[in-house]
Amino acid sequence: MFGKLTWQAIPLHEPIPLISGIAVYLAVIGLVVWVVIKGYGPYLWREWITSVDHKRIGVMYCILAAVMLLRGFSDAIMMRAQQALAFHGGGYLPPSHFDQVFSAHGTIMIFFVAMPFVIGLMNFAVPLQLGVRDVAFPTLNSVSFWLTAVGALLVNLSLVVGEFSRTGWLPFPPLSELRYSPGVGVDYYCWAIQISGIGTLITGINFVTTILKLRAPGMSYMRMPVFCWTALASCLVIVAVFPILTATLAMLLLDRYLDFHFFTDTAGGNSMMFMNLIWAWGHPEVYILVLPAFGVYSEVVATFSGKPLFGYRSMVIATMAICIISMTVWLHHFFTMGAGPDVNAVFGIASMIIAVPTGVKVFNWMFTMYGGRVRFTSPMLWSLGFIVSFVIGGLTGVLLAVPAADFQLHNSEFLVAHFHNTIIPGVVFGLFAGYTYWFPKAFGFVLDERLGKWAFWLWVVGFWVAWAPGYVAGLEGMTRRLQHYDNPAWHPWMLLSALGVLIILAGIVAQIAQLVVSIRTRAARRDLTGDPWDGRSLEWATSSPPPVFNYATLPNVTARESYWDAKQQPRETTQPITSEPDYEPIEIPRNTPVGFVTAFLATVTGFALIWHIWWMVVLGLLGALITFVVFAWRDRTEFVISADEAARVDRANRAVRAESLLALAR
Amino acid sequence: MSTEVLRAPMSPSQLVPRAAAAGAPPQVTGHGAGGPASKRIIVGYGFWVFLLSDVIMFSSFFAAYSVLFKNTAGGPTARELYDLHNTALETAFLLTSTFTCALASIAVGQRSQKWTQIALACTAVLGVGFLTLEVREFARFVALGAGPSRSAFLSSFFTLVGCHGIHVTVGLLWLTTMMAQFYVKGFRTDIRHRFLCFTLFWHALDIIWVAIFSLVYLVGTLPPGFLP
Numbered sequence: 010m011f012g013k014l015t016w017q018a019i020p021l022h023e024p025i026p027l028i029s030g031i032a033v034y035l036a037v038i039g040l041v042v043w044v045v046i047k048g049y050g051p052y053l054w055r056e057w058i059t060s061v062d063h064k065r066i067g068v069m070y071c072i073l074a075a076v077m078l079l080r081g082f083s084d085a086i087m088m089r090a091q092q093a094l095a096f097h098g099g100g101y102l103p104p105s106h107f108d109q110v111f112s113a114h115g116t117i118m119i120f121f122v123a124m125p126f127v128i129g130l131m132n133f134a135v136p137l138q139l140g141v142r143d144v145a146f147p148t149l150n151s152v153s154f155w156l157t158a159v160g161a162l163l164v165n166l167s168l169v170v171g172e173f174s175r176t177g178w179l180p181f182p183p184l185s186e187l188r189y190s191p192g193v194g195v196d197y198y199c200w201a202i203q204i205s206g207i208g209t210l211i212t213g214i215n216f217v218t219t220i221l222k223l224r225a226p227g228m229s230y231m232r233m234p235v236f237c238w239t240a241l242a243s244c245l246v247i248v249a250v251f252p253i254l255t256a257t258l259a260m261l262l263l264d265r266y267l268d269f270h271f272f273t274d275t276a277g278g279n280s281m282m283f284m285n286l287i288w289a290w291g292h293p294e295v296y297i298l299v300l301p302a303f304g305v306y307s308e309v310v311a312t313f314s315g316k317p318l319f320g321y322r323s324m325v326i327a328t329m330a331i332c333i334i335s336m337t338v339w340l341h342h343f344f345t346m347g348a349g350p351d352v353n354a355v356f357g358i359a360s361m362i363i364a365v366p367t368g369v370k371v372f373n374w375m376f377t378m379y380g381g382r383v384r385f386t387s388p389m390l391w392s393l394g395f396i397v398s399f400v401i402g403g404l405t406g407v408l409l410a411v412p413a414a415d416f417q418l419h420n421s422e423f424l425v426a427h428f429h430n431t432i433i434p435g436v437v438f439g440l441f442a443g444y445t446y447w448f449p450k451a452f453g454f455v456l457d458e459r460l461g462k463w464a465f466w467l468w469v470v471g472f473w474v475a476w477a478p479g480y481v482a483g484l485e486g487m488t489r490r491l492q493h494y495d496n497p498a499w500h501p502w503m504l505l506s507a508l509g510v511l512i513i514l515a516g517i518v519a520q521i522a523q524l525v526v527s528i529r530t531r532a533a534r535r536d537l538t539g540d541p542w543d544g545r546s547l548e549w550a551t552s553s554p555p556p557v558f559n560y561a562t563l564p565n566v567t568a569r570e571s572y573w574d575a576k577q578q579p580r581e582t583t584q585p586i587t588s589e590p591d592y593e594p595i596e597i598p599r600n601t602p603v604g605f606v607t608a609f610l611a612t613v614t615g616f617a618l619i620w621h622i623w624w625m626v627v628l629g630l631l632g633a634l635i636t637f638v639v640f641a642w643r644d645r646t647e648f649v650i651s652a653d654e655a656a657r658v659d660r661a662n663r664a665v666r667a668e669s670l671l672a673l674a675r
Numbered sequence: 676m677s678t679e680v681l682r683a684p685m686s687p688s689q690l691v692p693r694a695a696a697a698g699a700p701p702q703v704t705g706h707g708a709g710g711p712a713s714k715r716i717i718v719g720y721g722f723w724v725f726l727l728s729d730v731i732m733f734s735s736f737f738a739a740y741s742v743l744f745k746n747t748a749g750g751p752t753a754r755e756l757y758d759l760h761n762t763a764l765e766t767a768f769l770l771t772s773t774f775t776c777a778l779a780s781i782a783v784g785q786r787s788q789k790w791t792q793i794a795l796a797c798t799a800v801l802g803v804g805f806l807t808l809e810v811r812e813f814a815r816f817v818a819l820g821a822g823p824s825r826s827a828f829l830s831s832f833f834t835l836v837g838c839h840g841i842h843v844t845v846g847l848l849w850l851t852t853m854m855a856q857f858y859v860k861g862f863r864t865d866i867r868h869r870f871l872c873f874t875l876f877w878h879a880l881d882i883i884w885v886a887i888f889s890l891v892y893l894v895g896t897l898p899p900g901f902l903p
Contacts (some may be wrong), residue, residue: 211727215721221712282743634848637852
């Protein structure tokens, strides 16, 4: 009846996952009860869960990422504590649990923190920056979000029902094959990633179409903000490589479920083929994450330096160069495979070449600041912390790209320090910069700067205290993922690293405090101008938060930084407050529960597949088909906001903005 | 939060170009300044991008097949198993179904309910015929002890060809939904957009089949020693 699912699946004998799992679920249930008692349910359903508005979906992505960051970070604390304690002993985590912790940490941080946060910022900012009303396919956008949420849910479900993968953040065979991993851990991993991967692929398709086909009049390619360019590059890479991930995990699943022999190393299977396929996705994946972060830095640095971005054209070329070269370096993840010196040399050189466009970007950011009037706000601090730290992470990457050096450093703590050094200062700092930068646009009030700066300093110091030791321990021969060790030379570094993670914890506490304090004092920090940072691109030309239609009339873009350009003109000639545009009726896609229903069915199907409950799989798929047909059968997919209503909203917004801007000017 | 410049809110549509005002030479802008594309273009374009991603997924299965082609683990080889007559018949079914699908496009263009339904029904029948032949071939292999578990070569064969077969199955479900929609709701614009996507999908399956036909069946039955 229930396949492999029995009471054995509940880890009653393992207190740590059980207690933490129960705590999480009590918190979730408590939240749901609170929502119901307060009567927020219908509002949440109408305005958020069924929303197809890109701004709402973007915010939900960011909330998902923030929640999962806490989960992934608690794994990090557990790992650092284990390695600090496990000198000459077993520490407090048994190997089976430690393996699940590091696997869950990597999986969650990449797939359910970095990805949703990046996609969340893209969702929120790209249509606003392009001067349009929504993405190309708003309903699919909602489906994307909810499929990502299903992946996150399944990973967290494995805490209390069954177990999670013990094979690392990528399930390398033959270890991940049924013979060596008979439990459901790898299945949880595979189905969670397959389901959320489909969501990500749809996002990629959606944004490629949006950016190439849906821009305001006059917004030519060479006038797009750099963030849109980086989002385009990132989504092109998503479209190009996520299908490889889907195919690869499908092969692994076929091996596990139907006794196929792709990667088994028996009956002709070849596990190294998995390495090639997974890294053909895996290396471009890090550029999917970091390119939009580069876009955020470009926006932030230009805004807070009060200058146009230096070398816009070279920035675009560098972005697209990275987009392409990122797909030609994957073999550097396994130079030790033994492909021979010629192959290794080609991939080593390609990996070094990719540092060149990245270097171009770093110089562009520095020259943008040069001669500018730099305002050291917290988004700017995150950007400066990024430039300084990321250059070091990039340099250690060039070092690892030397095949001869890589043979020494492969799978060492040096490698782990390197990729944390690129992903935390590179991606995460960029996400925090973007979060602080666009928060007032999303909610209409500015985040607390003092706590924001505290968070920045704690993060950047904590990061270096946590990961500089990794470089040293790695050079001293420490391999990654050690549950215990006896080498006294490594121990002090692991203690220092644990201290670093505590400093980062303080940084996260500061961020939570920043959010809470800002919300409580939001009346005092309200931004009525819609342009709190003296911004340059179009998103600052509408109110904060923007109305559902973003722009009452589509902007007519005439320059690279039209909004900034217009602000430089004498008010009398260019900004006739009195005259109004011609308002026209606006078509807006109707909200729909199809994303949520899809997510529910995907959860049921995924869970049933993991536990081999075949009747439930059939029910889930049948439900998906019915949903598809019912959705296709709808007659009214859009509603119309009348010209009068658009004019009313726009007039009110313009009046408030005019008043507040004039008040500021006085 | 500097606000030294006196700013006033404006409708973005009222922005006036600095260069144009000063009579300066026009900026080099790149292309694509014409505003949002039409709904039909957006839908078709997005679906093309999806098809490209689907082709990439197939290319992963093709890559796996070529890597594992010779790994028969002592079991039957491609040359022993493949029956080109069956493959020829399958190809005929699928290519003809593409032709009838194109006829359906013309019928939709002419707003002819009758011919649309006839052409789509023919497409469906041919699609089902193709699937039947494929399932029969799979069953024959399994009966010969050459199921997907026999060797890595057969695993990759069943996955690649089976993935195409699953696509055809999904396409058939989609096709019947389209027939019902045309019948009940007529030639509404959004339904014609969906139909455009469906025809693209069906033709793409054909292109992938051409690759399977050539790289799997034709190459697989080459005489021994022909391939390095």
